[in-house]
Amino acid sequence: MTAETVVGVGRRAAAADFRTCPYTGLKVDAAAQTLIKANAVAAVVFLLIGGLMGLLVALTRWPAVHLLPADWFYLVLTGHGANVLLFWIIFFEIAVLYFASAVLLNCRLPAPKFAWLGFALMVVGAIITNVVVLQGESSVMFTSYPPMMAKPNFYLGLILFAVGALIGCAIFFATLAIAKQERTYEGSIPLVTFGALTAAIIAVFTIASGAIILIPTWLWSLGLIGEIDPLMYKVVWWAMGHSSQQINVSAHVSIWYMVGALLLGAKPLSEKVSRTAFFLYILFLQLASAHHLLAEPGLTASWKIVNTSYMMYLAVLGSMIHGLTVPGSIEAAQRKNGYDKGVFEWLRKAPWGNPAFAGMFLSLVMFGFIGGISGVVLGTEQLNVLMHNTIYVPGHFHGTVVTGTTLAFMAGTYLVLPLIFQREIVWPKLAKIQPYLFGIGAAGISLFMMGAGTLGVARRHWDITFSDAELSFAHSAGAFLMMGLNGVFAILAALGGAIYVLVVVGTVLFGKKITAGHKLTFPLHAGGGAAVSQYGSHATTKLPGTIVLVAIFFVCFVLYYFINWKYLSELWLFR
Amino acid sequence: MTNETETEQTPEHVPMMQQILDNPFLLLFLGVTIPTVLYILWGVMEVASIPLAD
Amino acid sequence: MAVTPPAQRIWWNEPIERVELTWVIIAFLWGLFMFGFMIAWHFIGGQNLSREAYRIAPSKYEAKVEEFAKKHTVREEKGVPVVKPPAGSDIYILGRLWQWWPILELEKGQSYRVHISSIDWQHGFSLQPTNINIQVHPGYEHVITLTPTEAGEFGIVCNEFCGIGHHTMTGKIYVTEPKRAESGQRLADGR
Ligand code: HEM
Ligand SMILES: [Cu+2]
Ligand SMILES: [Cu+2]
Numbered sequence: 001m002t003a004e005t006v007v008g009v010g011r012r013a014a015a016a017d018f019r020t021c022p023y024t025g026l027k028v029d030a031a032a033q034t035l036i037k038a039n040a041v042a043a044v045v046f047l048l049i050g051g052l053m054g055l056l057v058a059l060t061r062w063p064a065v066h067l068l069p070a071d072w073f074y075l076v077l078t079g080h081g082a083n084v085l086l087f088w089i090i091f092f093e094i095a096v097l098y099f100a101s102a103v104l105l106n107c108r109l110p111a112p113k114f115a116w117l118g119f120a121l122m123v124v125g126a127i128i129t130n131v132v133v134l135q136g137e138s139s140v141m142f143t144s145y146p147p148m149m150a151k152p153n154f155y156l157g158l159i160l161f162a163v164g165a166l167i168g169c170a171i172f173f174a175t176l177a178i179a180k181q182e183r184t185y186e187g188s189i190p191l192v193t194f195g196a197l198t199a200a201i202i203a204v205f206t207i208a209s210g211a212i213i214l215i216p217t218w219l220w221s222l223g224l225i226g227e228i229d230p231l232m233y234k235v236v237w238w239a240m241g242h243s244s245q246q247i248n249v250s251a252h253v254s255i256w257y258m259v260g261a262l263l264l265g266a267k268p269l270s271e272k273v274s275r276t277a278f279f280l281y282i283l284f285l286q287l288a289s290a291h292h293l294l295a296e297p298g299l300t301a302s303w304k305i306v307n308t309s310y311m312m313y314l315a316v317l318g319s320m321i322h323g324l325t326v327p328g329s330i331e332a333a334q335r336k337n338g339y340d341k342g343v344f345e346w347l348r349k350a351p352w353g354n355p356a357f358a359g360m361f362l363s364l365v366m367f368g369f370i371g372g373i374s375g376v377v378l379g380t381e382q383l384n385v386l387m388h389n390t391i392y393v394p395g396h397f398h399g400t401v402v403t404g405t406t407l408a409f410m411a412g413t414y415l416v417l418p419l420i421f422q423r424e425i426v427w428p429k430l431a432k433i434q435p436y437l438f439g440i441g442a443a444g445i446s447l448f449m450m451g452a453g454t455l456g457v458a459r460r461h462w463d464i465t466f467s468d469a470e471l472s473f474a475h476s477a478g479a480f481l482m483m484g485l486n487g488v489f490a491i492l493a494a495l496g497g498a499i500y501v502l503v504v505v506g507t508v509l510f511g512k513k514i515t516a517g518h519k520l521t522f523p524l525h526a527g528g529g530a531a532v533s534q535y536g537s538h539a540t541t542k543l544p545g546t547i548v549l550v551a552i553f554f555v556c557f558v559l560y561y562f563i564n565w566k567y568l569s570e571l572w573l574f575r
Numbered sequence: 576m577t578n579e580t581e582t583e584q585t586p587e588h589v590p591m592m593q594q595i596l597d598n599p600f601l602l603l604f605l606g607v608t609i610p611t612v613l614y615i616l617w618g619v620m621e622v623a624s625i626p627l628a629d
Numbered sequence: 630m631a632v633t634p635p636a637q638r639i640w641w642n643e644p645i646e647r648v649e650l651t652w653v654i655i656a657f658l659w660g661l662f663m664f665g666f667m668i669a670w671h672f673i674g675g676q677n678l679s680r681e682a683y684r685i686a687p688s689k690y691e692a693k694v695e696e697f698a699k700k701h702t703v704r705e706e707k708g709v710p711v712v713k714p715p716a717g718s719d720i721y722i723l724g725r726l727w728q729w730w731p732i733l734e735l736e737k738g739q740s741y742r743v744h745i746s747s748i749d750w751q752h753g754f755s756l757q758p759t760n761i762n763i764q765v766h767p768g769y770e771h772v773i774t775l776t777p778t779e780a781g782e783f784g785i786v787c788n789e790f791c792g793i794g795h796h797t798m799t800g801k802i803y804v805t806e807p808k809r810a811e812s813g814q815r816l817a818d819g820r
Contacts, residue, residue, distance in 0.1 A: 313660025473784030
């Protein structure tokens with residue numbers, strides 16, 4: 001099928017410079033390839049900076065270490081949020097968008113010059129914001145809530161970055177349009193591209209909201225506007241801030257499907273169900289921005305409930321569907337690959353030594369169990385009061401955005417390196433342990449921050465002993481223990497992150513160039529290209545392993561949900 | 576594979592939901608409008624309607 | 630597979646597997662339940678954040694709090710007045726760089742209309758170790774009817790970043806045992 005498609009569009013190829021991937025049979029546009037490389041490299045650079053800052057933050061919050069002085073702590077924390085949450089993730093997402101459109105659709109990337117302009121704006125914006133943060137006087141956290149004000153360039157950098165990202169989205173949509181027009185594929189776009197489309201749609205809303213709020217805020221910091229209403233700011237800012245997390249979810253779910261397909265020959269159990277799940281994301285996922293306003297004055301319960309529940313949890317339904325169909329399609333494929341014994345042979349004999357698979361599967365499990373469950377609980381209107389702004393919140397989102405998104409992107413990188421950079425991965429032994437190290441570390445920081453938050457520890461806080469406070473307050477010993485353990489696991493996570501950066505940089509610079517007939521260290525599914533699509537299918541009905549996994553998940557979810565209602569019911573009464 | 580032009584020219588055989596899901600720009604429209612109305616506009620109106628203290 | 634167009638041109642009519650369908654139904658119903666439970670808690674639960682709020686100039690709010698404190702101060706602690714308002718009355722808390730002001734002394738089982746606002750930046754009202762956390766905005770006066778259900782000494786921490794002294798921003802609430810038996814009775818009734 002892929003081969004046919006390639007032949008079918010041969011006549012348009014003159015416009016661009018294509019090569020055919022020897023492993024997948026996909027046609028790769030040279031311009032798209034270079035842009036994917038550039039965005040991926042930029043992403044990794046900002047992960048390095050931001051990750052280092054994360055380690056410094058965690059070591060400062062480890063009471064026994066208390067590394068940085070207060071002013072540096074708040075400065076570095078601001079930089080950490082911006083570099084990892086915005087720059088690392090969005091650069092990587094732009095790479096994903098170009099890959100899922102141009103490469104998967106065998107299409108050329110239209111207007112690569114524009115794409116480069118977008119890239120340049122993003123780089124310049126990210127540098128400006130970093131510089132101004134490092135200069136001090138802009139330690140306002142990446143959320144920059146007014147009336148606290150940063151230097152104008154703080155906002156300007158973010159605006160430039162967002163405009164650049166918007167150009168990337170526009171290029172993605174244009175690629176979809178010309179691929180259809182030039183018939184570079186047949187029928188509907190692949191599921192992974194559909195997932196990327198979901199991400200791009202949410203990105204457009206995200207960036208538009210960002211513009212609506214950041215441009216006035218920038219003018220305010222320049223003294224051209226008198227006042228920014230703090231509550232209004234928060235409503236609109238979170239339309240950007242939270243929606244951008246939903247871009248991540250859509251993008252990393254796409255990567256889960258992609259890794260399953262390329263490594264195991266997995267095919268969606270049903271296109272209809274998986275696409276409907278993404279469709280629910282498109283419609284409702286962004287409403288969850290209200291999670292950040294549940295403890296605010298003046299908003300009605302109706303607005304809070306409709307929005308925080310993503311319209312009756314329909315977007316959560318989408319995630320729960322992916323939570324079944326991703327492992328389900330892998331189980332189906334593995335059973336066809338010959339691992340059909342018992343309930344879990346398919347999982348035991350999965351390629352755990354391949355960092356792309358290990359990272360992907362850990363991401364799937366931990367995103368669901370840690371990030372997903374805690375997210376729904378935290379986003380429940382009344383339960384939010386138990387944890388709002390405690391360190392439970394960073395605990396939760398390190399479960400989503402670190403064990404989920406970041407780990408999935410790392411897993412995806414182990415495919416991008418051989419397939420797009422065409423380099424063999426250096427130091428495969430290190431690469432093998434990397435996802436485990438990073439995954440365990442990230443899971444640890446998530447869980448221990450959640451634990452400390454349950455005990456009342458505040459987020460973005462330099463001193464939980466309150467030694468300089470007029471009126472003292474003492475946290476329980478448990479809270480101190482949790483923050484210490486958080487520091488220990490932060491070191492593991494940082495080590496895992498450092499190995500990732502090392503392997504990527506080593507591979508890009510020194511990896512053996514892949515030539516025709518080369519056998520990959522971490523091989524793709526034997527079928528490759530056309531043959532693979534024969535594997536796995538909706539005809540495989542028996543998925544006992546997946547059913548067990550999903551059942552465990554559901555029980556944990558329900559129990560944890562009700563435990564929190566029990567905690568809530570023991571609080572003082574308020575209405 | 577069946578004749579390509581034929582499948583392309585008989586969209587009436589494609590179920591409605593599939594047509595919607597195959598139309599990226601319609602999806603873009605929905606994905607921007609729904610949160611703009613339900614979240615931003617409604618939310619901004621609520622903030623704007625908070626009364627003044629006496 | 631997921632990286633190629635669907636094998637069937639018309640994929641919408643493909644049958645759905647039983648496992649998938651069952652899971653979709655379970656997940657959908659669970660979502661409906663959770664949605665309904667938030668609504669239900671407004672009727673059956675004792676912890677729902679009030680919507681009552683007003684726009685107010687920070688200077689005006691500050692004056693209100695000072696007047697309130699002057700009226701009911703019973704003693705001082707480290708230069709901060711300890712204020713003991715009558716049960717059921719309107720009481721005021723002020724967040725500012727970097728303290729929660731004044732210190733309050735409340736009675737267990739009694740309800741108070743607590744007003745909270747800030748006069749400078751955003752702050753996070755975090756009652757510890759109870760763990761009730763509410764965002765505080767300058768320019769908005771939030772009114773919450775609060776009933777302490779346990780006696781003791783409680784800290785208020787700030788959990789919204791509010792500048793370099795953020796980690797020194799604390800406050801205090803004392804809750805005393807009820808003097809009259811009837812208020813204990815009222816507590817048992819959940820009021
Ligand atoms: C080496 C890995 C990492 C470590 C050790 C780490 C640790 C931490 C810690 C301890 C906090 C501070 C919580 C607080 O005081 O409020 C924090 C905040 C945060 N982290 Fe990480 N993190 C890591 C990686 C990441 C990654 C990869 C992302 C995003 C993709 C991320 C996103 C954030 C964000 C958005 C915040 C909140 C900043 C704020 O409150 O303004 N972190 N991190
Ligand atoms: Cu404060
Ligand atoms: Cu503070």
